[in-house]
Structures are given as C-alpha cells and as structure tokens.
Amino acid sequence: MATTKLRSRSLARRGLTAVSAVALLGILAGCSSAAGSSSTDGAPSGTLNIVVSSADASDAGFRAVNAAFEKKYPNVDVKFSAVPNNNYKAAKSSRLTAGNVDILIAAPTEVPKFVADGSASDDDLSTDAGVFLDLTKQPFMKNFTPSLLKSIAYKGKQYTVPTGVSYYSGVFYNKTMFDKLGLSIPTTWSEFVTLADTLKAQGIAPLGIGGKDSWPAGLTMISAVQGLYPTQADKEALFKGLWTNKVKLTDSKPLEVLDRVQKMYEFGQQNFSGVSYATIPSGFASEQFAMTADGTWDAPTIASAVGSKFEYGYFPIPTSDTAADNATLAGKVDLRLAVAANTKNKTAALAWMSFFSDPKNYATYVKVSGTAPAEPNIASSAFLDSIKGYTSTFSPAWDTIWIANSKAGAAASFPFNYPGIAPLGSGTAQQAAKQSQSDWAAGF
Amino acid sequence: MTESFPFPRRAPMRITFTLGLAVLVIFAIVPAVGVLFIAFTDIRGIVGIPVHWIGLDNFVSFFSAAHLGYNLNAIKNTLIYAIVSTVVGIVLALGIAVLLNQKFRGTNAYRAIVFLPTVLGVTVIGLIWSLIFNPSAGPAASIWKLFGADSAFFGDPHMALGLVIAVQIWAGLGTSVVIFLAGLQAIPEDLYESSSMDGATPWQQLRMVTIPMLAPSITANVLLGIVGSLQSYQLTYVLTGANNPATQLLSLAIFSQGFGGSSASGVSQSQGYAAAISIVQFVIVGVISLVVLQYLRRREARL
Numbered sequence: 001m002a003t004t005k006l007r008s009r010s011l012a013r014r015g016l017t018a019v020s021a022v023a024l025l026g027i028l029a030g031c032s033s034a035a036g037s038s039s040t041d042g043a044p045s046g047t048l049n050i051v052v053s054s055a056d057a058s059d060a061g062f063r064a065v066n067a068a069f070e071k072k073y074p075n076v077d078v079k080f081s082a083v084p085n086n087n088y089k090a091a092k093s094s095r096l097t098a099g100n101v102d103i104l105i106a107a108p109t110e111v112p113k114f115v116a117d118g119s120a121s122d123d124d125l126s127t128d129a130g131v132f133l134d135l136t137k138q139p140f141m142k143n144f145t146p147s148l149l150k151s152i153a154y155k156g157k158q159y160t161v162p163t164g165v166s167y168y169s170g171v172f173y174n175k176t177m178f179d180k181l182g183l184s185i186p187t188t189w190s191e192f193v194t195l196a197d198t199l200k201a202q203g204i205a206p207l208g209i210g211g212k213d214s215w216p217a218g219l220t221m222i223s224a225v226q227g228l229y230p231t232q233a234d235k236e237a238l239f240k241g242l243w244t245n246k247v248k249l250t251d252s253k254p255l256e257v258l259d260r261v262q263k264m265y266e267f268g269q270q271n272f273s274g275v276s277y278a279t280i281p282s283g284f285a286s287e288q289f290a291m292t293a294d295g296t297w298d299a300p301t302i303a304s305a306v307g308s309k310f311e312y313g314y315f316p317i318p319t320s321d322t323a324a325d326n327a328t329l330a331g332k333v334d335l336r337l338a339v340a341a342n343t344k345n346k347t348a349a350l351a352w353m354s355f356f357s358d359p360k361n362y363a364t365y366v367k368v369s370g371t372a373p374a375e376p377n378i379a380s381s382a383f384l385d386s387i388k389g390y391t392s393t394f395s396p397a398w399d400t401i402w403i404a405n406s407k408a409g410a411a412a413s414f415p416f417n418y419p420g421i422a423p424l425g426s427g428t429a430q431q432a433a434k435q436s437q438s439d440w441a442a443g444f
Numbered sequence: 445m446t447e448s449f450p451f452p453r454r455a456p457m458r459i460t461f462t463l464g465l466a467v468l469v470i471f472a473i474v475p476a477v478g479v480l481f482i483a484f485t486d487i488r489g490i491v492g493i494p495v496h497w498i499g500l501d502n503f504v505s506f507f508s509a510a511h512l513g514y515n516l517n518a519i520k521n522t523l524i525y526a527i528v529s530t531v532v533g534i535v536l537a538l539g540i541a542v543l544l545n546q547k548f549r550g551t552n553a554y555r556a557i558v559f560l561p562t563v564l565g566v567t568v569i570g571l572i573w574s575l576i577f578n579p580s581a582g583p584a585a586s587i588w589k590l591f592g593a594d595s596a597f598f599g600d601p602h603m604a605l606g607l608v609i610a611v612q613i614w615a616g617l618g619t620s621v622v623i624f625l626a627g628l629q630a631i632p633e634d635l636y637e638s639s640s641m642d643g644a645t646p647w648q649q650l651r652m653v654t655i656p657m658l659a660p661s662i663t664a665n666v667l668l669g670i671v672g673s674l675q676s677y678q679l680t681y682v683l684t685g686a687n688n689p690a691t692q693l694l695s696l697a698i699f700s701q702g703f704g705g706s707s708a709s710g711v712s713q714s715q716g717y718a719a720a721i722s723i724v725q726f727v728i729v730g731v732i733s734l735v736v737l738q739y740l741r742r743r744e745a746r747l
Binding site for chain 2: 086087128129213214272274341424
C-alpha cells in the first residue's frame with residue numbers, strides 16, 4: 001500500500017518525533033511561568049506582584065501609587081491585579097500556592113479564648129502558620145495612627161498595613177430633597193420613623209437597599225447593632241454572651257435589632273430584594289429614593305453618579321431612642337495589605353510598603369481613592385470632612401468583632417438573621433430570631 | 445490489522461492512546477480520587493496551614509442538626525431544578541424539533557435561532573436575564589405592571605427558583621433540539637406512510653411512531669439533562685448569587701463553601717468540607733443517573 005511505503009520504518013525518525021513533541025510541550029509550559037526575579041543589592045529591582053480585591057476607588061488609588069513608585073525605582077516592574085471581591089479568596093489561595101504574589105490583602109483577627117476551635121478564618125490560620133511576614137518592627141509602621149494599629153494587631157504583632165478606614169452604619173441622604181420638604185437629620189429612632197413616614201406619604205421611597213446582593217441589607221443590621229450596643233465594650237459583651245450561651249438571640253435586645261431591621265425593610269423601595277447593589281448609586285442620583293444605606297467607600301461612586309444634580313450628605317442611622325448612642329459611625333479598617341512570606345522579592349515588597357506609608361504618597365492614595373485616612377494629619381476629602389463629627393472616635397463595627405461558629409447553622413452566621421426577614425426571606429423578625437437561635441444552639 | 449489504514453503498525457496507535465489516557469488520568473481521574481481523599485481532611489487550600497486527617501468529621505458535620513436543614517434545602521432545590529428543567533426542556537425540545545423537521549422556508553434560520561443561546565456564555569445569559577428581570581425598570585417589570593402587579597423577580601424567594609429554571613431551559617434548548625432533529629431524521633419515511641394508510645391521526649403518529657423510534661435520542665437528552673442540571677451552578681450563581689437560600693443548589697454550596705463564593709457568605713468551612721459535599725453530590729448524581737439509564741435502556745430494548 002502506498003501509505004505504508006511513505007511511512008518511515010526508521011526507529012530513529014520516530015524517536016526524534018517523540019522527543020521534539022515532548023520538547024515542544026515543555027517549551028509551551030515554560031512560556032507561561034512568571035518571569036520573576038528578586039533584588040540582589042539594597043536597591044529594589046525586578047518584578048513586584050500586587051494582588052488586591054477590586055473596587056473602583058481603591059484600584060485608582062493603588063494605580064496612582066504604583067505609577068509614582070515605578071518612577072522612583074525604575075528597575076522595579078509592578079504587576080498590579082485587582083480581582084473581584086467574590087473571587088478574591090480563590091485567587092489569593094492559588095497565587096500563594098504558586099508563590100507568585102508579593103503583596104496581598106489579608107485580615108487576620110484575634111480569636112478570643114471562648115471561641116471554639118474550627119472557627120478561625122483562613123487568614124488567622126495563615127498568620128499562625130507564618131504565611132505572612134511579621135511587620136511589627138518595620139520602621140514604616142510608625143506612620144500609622146496608633147489606635148488603629150492596636151485594633152488590627154494579631155497576637156500582639158502587626159502583619160498588615162491599614163490602607164484606610166470606611167464607615168458604614170449610616171445613609172447617604174438627598175439634602176436638597178430634605179430641605180425642600182422641610183426635613184432635618186433625625187437623631188433618635190422615633191424621629192427617623194417619623195421622617196420615613198413623611199417621605200412615604202409624599203410618595204417617595206425613604207430607603208434604597210440593594211437587596212439582591214444580600215449584604216447591603218446587612219448594613220441595616222450593622223446600624224441597628226451600632227445604635228443598640230453603642231460602645232466597643234457593649235459589642236464585645238454581646239459577642240462573649242452569645243458564645244458562652246448566656247445571651248440568646250431571642251432575648252429582648254437582640255430581638256430589637258431584628259425589629260429595627262424589619263422596620264427599615266418596610267421603608268425600602270419597592271421590590272428592593274431584586275435590586276442589585278450596583279444600581280443603587282444611579283437610583284439615588286435619579287431620586288428614586290431619598291436615602292440609601294451604604295458605606296463611605298461608595299462616596300466616589302455616588303459623587304460621580306449624582307454630579308451636581310443635588311446636594312447630598314451622610315448621617316448615622318439613629319437606631320436607638322437615646323440620641324447620644326447614635327452619635328458615632330461604625331467603621332472598619334479597609335483593605336489591609338500583607339507581605340507574603342514566600343515572596344521572591346522581599347526588598348521591593350518592603351520598599352513598596354515603605355513608599356506607600358510615606359505621608360506624601362499616602363496622601364495621594366487618600367486623595368484618589370477617597371478613603372478615610374489611617375495616618376494622622378492627612379487631608380481627607382470634603383465629604384469625609386463633612387462627617388468628621390461622627391468619626392472623631394473610631395468605633396469598630398459589629399461585623400469586625402463577631403466571629404461566626406462554623407459548626408452552627410447558616411441562619412446564625414451574622415448572627416442576626418437579617419436574610420430571614422421578608423422580603424429577603426419569608427419570616428417576621430420574631431421567626432427569623434427563633435430560626436437563628438435554634439441554628440446557633442445546634443452548633444454546641 | 446497490519447495492512448489497515450491509518451495504523452499499519454500497532455506502536456503509533458498505542459503511543460497516541462497512551463498519551464490521551466495520560467491526559468485523562470492526570471487531569472480527571474487523579475483530581476477525582478484526590479477529592480475523595482481530601483474529603484477526610486480539614487485542608488484549607490492555603491499552602492502552609494497544617495492539614496489534619498479528621499476521618500468522617502466532614503460527613504458528620506454535613507448531616508449534623510445545624511447544617512442538615514440548609515443541606516436538605518439545597519438537595520431539594522437541586523432535585524426540583526434537575527427534574528423540572530429536564531422534563532419541561534425535553535418536552536419543549538421535542539415539540540420544536542418536530543416543528544423544525546418539516547420542510548418550509550427559513551427552517552435553517554429558525555434552527556440557528558433556537559441554537560443561539562447555547563453559544564452564549566453563562567455570564568452573558570445571566571446579564572441579559574438580570575436586565576430583563578430588573579424589578580425597577582426592566583421589560584418584565586413593565587409587562588407585569590400591565591397586569592397591575594409588581595414583583596421582585598429574582599429577589600422574591602417564591603419566584604426565584606422558577607425563574608432560574610426557566611432561564612436554564614431557554615439556555616439548554618439548543619442542544620436538545622439538535623439531538624432530537626438528528627434522531628427524527630433517522631426515522632424512515634415509510635413508517636409514517638404506512639401508519640397514515642392505517643388511519644393514524646398526527647397525534648397517534650407522534651405517540652406510536654415518533655417517540656418510540658426516538659428512544660435513543662430521548663435517553664441521550666434525559667441523561668445529559670439530568671447529569672448536567674444536577675451539577676450546574678453557574679447560571680444560579682450569576683442570576684441570584686452564591687448564598688440565596690431560595691435558589692441554593694448543592695453544587696453552589698460546594699463552590700461557596702470551598703471558595704468563599706460571596707463576601708457575605710457568613711462562614712465558609714474548610715475545603716475538606718466542600719469536598720465532602722461534592723462526594724455526597726457524586727453519590728446522588730450517580731444513583732439517579734444509573735437508575736434512569738437502566739429504565740431508559742429497557743425502554744429502548746423493548747422496541
């Protein structure tokens with residue numbers, strides 16, 4: 001047959017084909033590996049891989065800092081990637097395993113003794129296992145506000161650099177609309193209810209909530225806890241009480257939290273459980289609702305959506321009937337940066353951290369990203385200046401203190417069961433509290 | 445063997461077969477066996493965190509009182525999703541295939557239109573339908589308003605699963621129709637001629653001639669539909685997020701437990717726990733597929 005004649009019977013030919021096929025595969029595989037190189041002498045050089053979770057404002061801030069850093073150290077090539085929030089955990093895990101990330105986001109939180117084993121987060125376990133560098137003795141840490149550093153210390157050491165502070169127990173409100181209707185900022189819960197009822201009577205939805213993504217509705221729960229448990233000591237007592245089973249989620253005060261949430265849902269716009277968070281700024285700008293429960297991280301997005309259509313401001317949702325309890329916004333330290341211990345470019349990573357922490361460059365980051373500063377004496381945006389009265393003391397938000405029990409049921413994750421209340425769920429505040437208490441108790 | 449084209453010698457065949465088998469083993473079999481092993485550990489997925497062998501703890505936790513309600517809800521939703529999307533999808537696909545099998549102008553264009561959703565990616569489909577069902581301004585909301593009602597669509601816990609199933613059926617019609625068309629074109633014409641000479645109505649022809657002759661295509665579609673929908677989570681993830689109890693599917697639970705699917709997921713467990721859920725899912729899918737396959741094969745053989 002003609003085909004067999006064309007086929008070479010030479011073993012050598014066949015061997016050569018096989019070897020070249022394998023070699024080709026090897027070359028293709030090699031092409032995809034990262035070309036990282038580390039610095040040799042004191043000056044930073046080589047590639048620096050930074051992986052953060054994405055948000056428009058902070059991404060812009062990081063890019064500005066990276067551009068300035070590359071100008072100062074031309075031998076360093078900064079590879080910056082911003083991964084969407086939902087995928088960040090997976091991206092972090094794969095890049096740490098591959099060993100090609102130098103600076104990343106981590107949030108280790110101290111786990112008190114009364115919390116059972118198995119509820120520590122991945123970041124806590126990673127820090128214990130030495131996955132992140134210990135930054136306590138680094139000179140650039142001195143630039144940051146000491147009280148903030150104290151709040152993010154892990155077992156007495158510093159592993160992360162705070163890039164900013166966000167506040168989120170309040171609402172953006174349409175100042176122009178308030179003035180037109182003769183409304184003023186409420187300072188107690190009953191005033192807030194009256195305000196919302198007045199708006200509803202005018203046919204305006206009082207509160208805009210992005211219920212489809214679930215967590216924006218949780219901001220109402222955060223504000224409720226902030227008003228009903230105002231000080232850090234109150235929140236920590238609640239935390240300990242729940243874990244030692246001295247406090248039940250069906251007790252009167254925890255139930256009051258869910259009652260507040262249910263009332264705020266009633267003020268939500270029509271069918272808010274199907275509205276996604278991404279559409280809230282444009283809804284606020286087109287005056288579909290008068291206020292929206294959101295965090296100060298969204299201030300730049302709200303600013304660009306509203307433009308100069310109307311004046312807006314921010315105030316804490318007063319969920320307590322005592323005005324003094326509602327005077328402080330709850331906040332958290334946002335986007336804490338850590339250095340991976342298996343970094344191939346330690347010199348450049350620490351140089352970048354030092355550059356970022358330098359007040360000159362940090363001021364640039366704060367200006368571009370609009371975050372509240374984590375260093376003293378840094379100029380903040382006009383919007384943040386307007387809420388200075390509410391942020392003079394840093395009050396950590398409930399979700400930065402709470403640690404959920406991995407052995408408990410899903411309804412006790414927050415642990416206030418805000419997703420269980422209609423229209424997000426199918427129950428009343430009472431039923432949601434009962435569900436979360438039984439799920440919580442099942443974890444012991 | 446020695447004189448046949450294209451392998452006059454056995455060696456090239458053996459080499460290529462081994463290479464193919466090696467790829468399959470490395471990228472499919474080894475990870476599957478690996479998942480079985482890590483289901484018995486508390487691995488977290490970050491190199492450096494110590495891993496412990498914890499035996500059946502993950503499975504006990506899956507069936508524990510705390511998690512059982514959530515997991516049974518996920519299994520219930522998965523079964524509803526699989527059964528409804530497969531059954532309704534196949535009935536619709538059969539109807540459309542019978543319609544498109546006839547000779548009329550533009551039949552190729554209609555076939556292309558029916559097949560188009562299969563070509564779109566999951567994200568595109570999710571985006572399109574999220575926009576359509578936007579409760580404040582979408583087209584669906586306008587139509588609903590004509591009836592004087594309004595709804596939160598994907599946000600409504602009673603409606604969400606039904607809507608997701610509808611989108612899944614829409615997205616999966618193309619493949620089913622193509623398989624049915626191929627099967628229909630294999631049915632000999634003289635069967636229809638002889639049956640109509642015996643006085644059969646079109647409906648009787650459908651029941652007595654078309655469907656029995658289509659048995660292999662029905663088997664293929666049912667199996668593809670069931671196995672696919674028992675494992676699919678991409679559409680639900682894009683349309684309603686990773687943690688909505690109304691549309692929680694078992695495969696979605698695996699994704700959000702193993703990879704922290706949402707920033708508000710509350711507690712995510714170790715990846716060992718996610719592996720344990722996937723073993724449970726494997727058992728469920730395996731049992732259902734085998735039972736359905738047995739039944740359908742017997743129906744095919746009866747012909």
